[in-house]
Amino acid sequence: MSQKPIASPGLRDGDKEAQTRAQDLLRAGALVGVPTETVYGLAADACNGQAVARIFEVKGRPQFNPLICHVDGLELAQQLGVFDERAMALAAKFWPGSLSIVVPKTPSCPVSDLVSAGLDTIAIRCPNSAFTRELIASMGMPLAAPSANPSGKLSPTAASAVRDAFSTDQVPLVVDMGPCKMGLESTIVYCVEGQPVTILRHGAVLAEDLEDVLGENTVHEHQPDAGDESAPCAPGMLKSHYAPESKLVLWNANQPEVQETDAVLTFAAQQVAGMERALKTLDLSPNGDMAEAAANLFSMLRQLDALQPNRIIVAPPPAHGLGVAIVDRLRRAAAPRNT
Numbered sequence: 001m002s003q004k005p006i007a008s009p010g011l012r013d014g015d016k017e018a019q020t021r022a023q024d025l026l027r028a029g030a031l032v033g034v035p036t037e038t039v040y041g042l043a044a045d046a047c048n049g050q051a052v053a054r055i056f057e058v059k060g061r062p063q064f065n066p067l068i069c070h071v072d073g074l075e076l077a078q079q080l081g082v083f084d085e086r087a088m089a090l091a092a093k094f095w096p097g098s099l100s101i102v103v104p105k106t107p108s109c110p111v112s113d114l115v116s117a118g119l120d121t122i123a124i125r126c127p128n129s130a131f132t133r134e135l136i137a138s139m140g141m142p143l144a145a146p147s148a149n150p151s152g153k154l155s156p157t158a159a160s161a162v163r164d165a166f167s168t169d170q171v172p173l174v175v176d177m178g179p180c181k182m183g184l185e186s187t188i189v190y191c192v193e194g195q196p197v198t199i200l201r202h203g204a205v206l207a208e209d210l211e212d213v214l215g216e217n218t219v220h221e222h223q224p225d226a227g228d229e230s231a232p233c234a235p236g237m238l239k240s241h242y243a244p245e246s247k248l249v250l251w252n253a254n255q256p257e258v259q260e261t262d263a264v265l266t267f268a269a270q271q272v273a274g275m276e277r278a279l280k281t282l283d284l285s286p287n288g289d290m291a292e293a294a295a296n297l298f299s300m301l302r303q304l305d306a307l308q309p310n311r312i313i314v315a316p317p318p319a320h321g322l323g324v325a326i327v328d329r330l331r332r333a334a335a336p337r338n339t
């Protein structure tokens with residue numbers, strides 16, 4: 001495919017074909033390499049949990065980091081997240097462009113819980129690539145897309161880097177719109193009502209650009225806590241990982257039996273002693289499908305947590321493939337919390 005300027009006003013002849021192919025693949029749950037002005041993204045239909053799970057599988061990410069949701073404009077963005085005045089002002093100024101805004105999820109947000117790794121916030125960006133925006137517009141669906149590199153490798157600023165990094169089985173289509181204009185990932189800001197606007201990741205948009213919009217000394221820097229990612233957060237503090245309210249216990253044969261006040265989360269119909277008397281039992285994937293288990297992980301933990309059980313007892317999947325990330329997240333959630 002020929003190269004063209006990224007900020008071109010609309011699609012050109014021939015691009016329509018790429019758009020239709022990309023759309024068909026995305027609707028079928030496949031991954032597509034898409035251009036943005038920052039770096040190439042590895043896109044999936046954000047509302048399809050199993051497609052999103054494929055992103056983690058293909059990237060070989062050993063952890064479920066939350067992903068950015070790409071939209072074609074503010075209208076779709078507001079279906080996903082709650083924009084306060086500040087978030088509205090930032091979107092008005094920087095979209096389409098290299099700013100991702102983390103906002104609370106709306107109650108009716110259709111995006112899979114796996115996209116924001118169980119958090120009740122969601123990172124949203126409207127990219128400055130006419131192709132990708134029109135793709136999203138034509139689908140009427142947001143695209144979850146991390147940078148299209150295998151975990152631990154550099155972010156790709158050319159389609160060829162994406163093509164080289166993955167097989168066509170993994171990523172059947174990479175849409176080539178030439179080199180990325182910015183070549184640097186988007187800036188990520190946290191913007192939740194009642195809390196200061198906080199930069200989570202520096203990128204193409206600078207702190208002073210944000211303060212030009214929001215006023216001097218309004219933009220804070222995130223100070224990550226000293227390595228302990230399972231550390232508790234005081235109310236109002238930025239939560240970096242989802243953990244259920246209820247105590248989570250990884251099941252092993254030495255554990256006391258399940259009680260009436262416990263909930264059980266199992267995988268591939270594993271049996272846990274006494275589970276028949278549990279408050280409720282859910283199975284991440286009765287057939288032992290890891291992508292299905294990943295897609296269900298956060299929503300099932302939330303469902304069980306909502307019942308306020310004494311404990312959530314989990315029979316985890318084996319730690320291979322996507323199971324590594326699932327078990328990692330369960331271990332973090334089970335780590336002692338000094339609350």
Ligand code: TXA
Nearest residue numbers: 038040041066067068102116121122123146147185186
């Ligand atoms: O420029 C970009 O941002 C590129 C292009 C493809 O859009 N995307 C990108 O995505 O860099 P990724 O997955 O490589 O980085 C996403 C970052 C992660 O560091 C993640 O922790 C953060 O966004 N993030 C996503 N959702 C979040 C949330 N709800 N709260 C806090 N951080 C979030």
Ligand code: MG
Nearest residue numbers: 146147148155
């Ligand atoms: Mg990345």
